[in-house]
Amino acid sequence: MSVEKKYLKKYALKLSLDSMKIHKCSFCGRQIPPGFGIMYVKNDGTVLRFCSRRCYISAIEFHRDPRRQAWVRKGVKKKKPIHTN
Ligand SMILES: [Zn+2]
Numbered sequence: 001m002s003v004e005k006k007y008l009k010k011y012a013l014k015l016s017l018d019s020m021k022i023h024k025c026s027f028c029g030r031q032i033p034p035g036f037g038i039m040y041v042k043n044d045g046t047v048l049r050f051c052s053r054r055c056y057i058s059a060i061e062f063h064r065d066p067r068r069q070a071w072v073r074k075g076v077k078k079k080k081p082i083h084t085n
Pocket of ligand 1 (some may be wrong): 024027028029030050051052055071
């Protein structure tokens with residue numbers, strides 16, 4: 001019993017820590033606060049996290065490329081262009 005309890009305690013702690021993590025959206029790259037968003041698990045075990053239904057639909061149903069979406073590019077900060085003089 002004690003071993004089981006110990007294991008449960010450890011597992012619960014791990015779960016709670018995992019749920020408090022701030023994940024990034026797999027589509028647009030925005031940070032997802034704990035308690036928000038959609039978690040999608042594929043048949044092969046890969047986990048995709050989405051900040052909104054908009055990102056989820058675009059990625060899963062329409063197979064869109066995030067680099068081609070204007071509203072995704074807007075949120076991501078642009079890298080400074082390298083001057084070659
Ligand atoms: Zn997103």
